[in-house]
Amino acid sequence: MLRPIANLVRKDIVKSLRDNIVIYVLLSPILMAAGLALCLPSVQTASLTFALDAAADPRVIEGFKEYGKVELCETRQDLVDRVEKLDDVAGVVRKGDRYAVVVEGNEASDVGAATRAVLDRILAAGTLAEIERVSLGRTSPMLREMAASLVVFGAILIAGVLIGFAIVDERETGVIRALAVSPATMLEFISSQFVAAGAVSVVVAVASSLILMGAGADYIKIVAGVSCAMVLSIVFGFLVGGLADDQIAGIAVLKVVMLPFIGIPIASLCVGARYQWVFYPFPNYWGFQIFRDIFTGESVLEFWGSCVVTLLFGGAVIAGLAPTLRRRLRLR
């Protein structure tokens, strides 16, 4: 059984190299991870921007620098123009010995109130409350860990796209007809897809994790997690490859299938622990839990529990899809 699988894997590799697909597949997520690594620090430390009247007391100008970025405006019109730009910026304008906070009205609800609170604090004679800070001493921001979970989960999606379009290509070029009359079986076909796409997603996942998390991540768990979640790539690939007759239809199917595949993990990040059960019926939710556990330490089940559920759930879906796919691909 191993030799036919190896032959099928070799065929896929030759085909991918000829079309430069492997280069694009490897480069695109790594580029995205690098882009994220560049942007994340500024997202994590994003603070308010204040447009200040240049005529304001220097104490006020210096004081505001403790609370965010400061942009000075020479005239009231300059200040109004700055406030009216698309980002949420509150202005502070001097009116004799008093100040007014200027906002557009469509900002996040508390920008005006927060700016007034800052102004009051800077100009007040003393403090109104004793405030002590206790740091939990974390060094890696949660946002980076969440981004790493999503990017590595994206590697699973990319492997799925690779499998789906490989099947479509084989149908279009007639390779699948040749396979149908060869001794290759459905199981060997699935196994070859698993090996070829699995290798790509492991490389993509490890490279993306290195870029985003450095050497500190648990790479053994990442490789093990990707290997388990690959079952989802096969589900995804079989849906695209099974439903689409050509690459054009493949894109149409991809658009529809991708939305719940990536949307459910993202939605699960925004929903509190009390309502996570809503996502339990979706195998991709469990696949995402594997990477949440690795990077954030948060998951409904522990790492191995999520791996087992993903494998069982994904395996059941593949078993359900296999007869249809066998019929459409005419494999034994």
Added chain:
Amino acid sequence: MLGRYVSLFQQDLKVTLRNGFSYVVLILAAILVAVVDFAVPSEVKLTPTELFVDLTEGRVFESVLRREGVEEARILRSREELTREVEKTRSGIGIVVEGDLENPRFTVIHQGTEAPENLNLLDATLEGLVRVMRGAESPTGSDIEYLRPRAGATPVPFNKGLVPLIVVFEVVMFGFMVVAVMVFEEKQEGSIRAIRVSPARPLEYILSKASVNVLLALVYGALVVTFTVGPGVDYPRLFLLIGAAALLMTLVSLSVAVFFGNVSEFLFVAIVFMAVFSLPMVSYLLPSFAPAFVTWIPSFPVVFGVREILFPTGKEGFLAPMVGMVLAETAVFLAASHWAVTRKLMREGR
């Protein structure tokens, strides 16, 4: 020229409908409408969640927090419970208040990764809360001036606020893949060879494809907006902005796609392009994140423009310069796509 354009347009429209993209639009619109209307809650807090414990005599702060709309789940009973929750959520901030209203003592338990400016801002907000509770006047007598009369209107629910994101990053970008698919199909079926020897010129070829994609985007956008925000939207202005942005996206895609051999190759490059065009999504959800490089991305002004059209705050005169800028970018990519189509697509194989 018009006759050739119309004939190419009819042909492209038929091919697009034959490929099932009309069904894809309907299915995606139905899914997105269902998600916005029924799945996404109307209130979601994206910034760090503050959790509170009021240990003051008579718990004077708790009632004020409730009145300010802080949900019950964010008001905890003990310092230990609060510390545990802050550690567990890993993005939350815990606030313990002790003493009394005259001498309050706050302890802010934070993760350690927050910007110092944001922690200072929290301190100022807490002092502001104390000031309000004491009924004290602002020491500076500062007022808040709203630039537009409609300011302070009912805030847009979180789920409806996602509609501009869907319109720009899904509806407008839909054409990015569709136009590439049309080109690859013509290459694959050999119909591009027929076009090469026909009287059709590259400009007509480009405009016909762009028109089909603009039409798809308008139908897709109208479906999503009507069934989420409602029918009372300023559709002419919305269609103007969606149409201009969809035209731009189509031309960007066409300028790039002609250099690739098949959909599979282009797909992964398209993902990178779409990821870059989607970056302004972060600025939309987190308005304090607006570095210069993000504001240069064409989708940045468009998403805020769509928001203003769907949920007007009274801002006037923004649409003409915005559409003008998008059209100027479109002109650049029209030239680029014309060059690419002429050099690559129309000469390939000669």
